[in-house]
Amino acid sequence: MKKTTEEEHSQCTSILRPVRDSLDVLNGKWKLPIIVSLTFGEKRFTDITKDVHGITDRMLSKELRDLEMNGLVVRKIQDTYPVKVTYSLTPHSKTLRTVIDALRNWGLLHRKKLNQDCKERKVVSKK
Amino acid sequence: MKKTTEEEHSQCTSILRPVRDSLDVLNGKWKLPIIVSLTFGEKRFTDITKDVHGITDRMLSKELRDLEMNGLVVRKIQDTYPVKVTYSLTPHSKTLRTVIDALRNWGLLHRKKLNQDCKERKVVSKK
DNA sequence: GATAGTACTATACTAAAGTATAGTAAGTGC
DNA sequence: GCACTTACTATACTTTAGTATAGTACTATC
Numbered sequence A, B: 001m002k003k004t005t006e007e008e009h010s011q012c013t014s015i016l017r018p019v020r021d022s023l024d025v026l027n028g029k030w031k032l033p034i035i036v037s038l039t040f041g042e043k044r045f046t047d048i049t050k051d052v053h054g055i056t057d058r059m060l061s062k063e064l065r066d067l068e069m070n071g072l073v074v075r076k077i078q079d080t081y082p083v084k085v086t087y088s089l090t091p092h093s094k095t096l097r098t099v100i101d102a103l104r105n106w107g108l109l110h111r112k113k114l115n116q117d118c119k120e121r122k123v124v125s126k127k
Numbered sequence C: 001g002a003t004a005g006t007a008c009t010a011t012a013c014t015a016a017a018g019t020a021t022a023g024t025a026a027g028t029g030c
Numbered sequence D: 001g002c003a004c005t006t007a008c009t010a011t012a013c014t015t016t017a018g019t020a021t022a023g024t025a026c027t028a029t030c
Helices: A006-026 A031-038 A045-051 A057-069 A097-126 B006-026 B031-038 B045-051 B057-069 B097-126
Strands: A073-078 A084-089 B073-078 B084-089
Touching: A006 A031, A006 B031, A006 B045, A006 B097, A031 A045, A031 A057, A031 A073, A031 A084, A031 A097, A031 B006, A045 A057, A045 A084, A045 B006, A057 A073, A097 B006, A097 B097, B006 B031, B031 B045, B031 B057, B031 B073, B031 B084, B031 B097, B045 B057, B045 B084, B057 B073
Parallel strands: none
Antiparallel strands: A073 A084, B073 B084
């Protein structure tokens, strides 16, 4: 095996830095799913809970606050009676589209792979 | 605001399912950085720690085991004296390239955005 | 013989993420 | 007046992620 060069190492960190910046903002089980839900237009609190199966009110409340602070989600209060609260994406969070598409495609690929491996194992065990 | 239609909801879950499949495998602070490090060829334990700043031995050990179980990393033991252990990507984990590229680009964009917002705030505060 | 490197594991801990359950203050519909 | 909805918050808890520090068994090198 060849030794890791200085060049290679600095090339590596030039990828790692922005990747970790992204992960810092998007980490956890819920943030991206919430954003996916909001790509279909502005939604109310309970509408999001219906899309994102399994999330609790507490988590959704917390994650929406986080996303708002990071400039990825806007909270709007319409002062009708009763008060309506809606959440929507910012232009900035719409640039996450490519990330979501990539994760989606890879998720599909990964599941396919798992099924394939599973089949192969069955064939082997029949011998 | 228009009501969420059934159609929209099922379209949403068709994206959400694979995205969450991906997140289940890739979650946490370290897995993707480790994979990025290994995209530059097979590496030894300490080489990875040098790339991925801040990771502890314990975490790297655990995450490599996780990745191996998920078929994303291969562990090879060369029975030379002393024993050499190397880690490398599988063909399957190489398909993560698009995910990594997307996260990298978004990370760069996000940092740019933060700097911009920071400047604007400075201008405002000068008034 | 001392020091350093490799590839870890062990132990103990903190912090963050996530879950479960309940409650509230407002209004709507019957 | 009663059940129901909306948009949450509060409290308490468990689980997972991550950190800190030390140790081991081996070899290599000075």
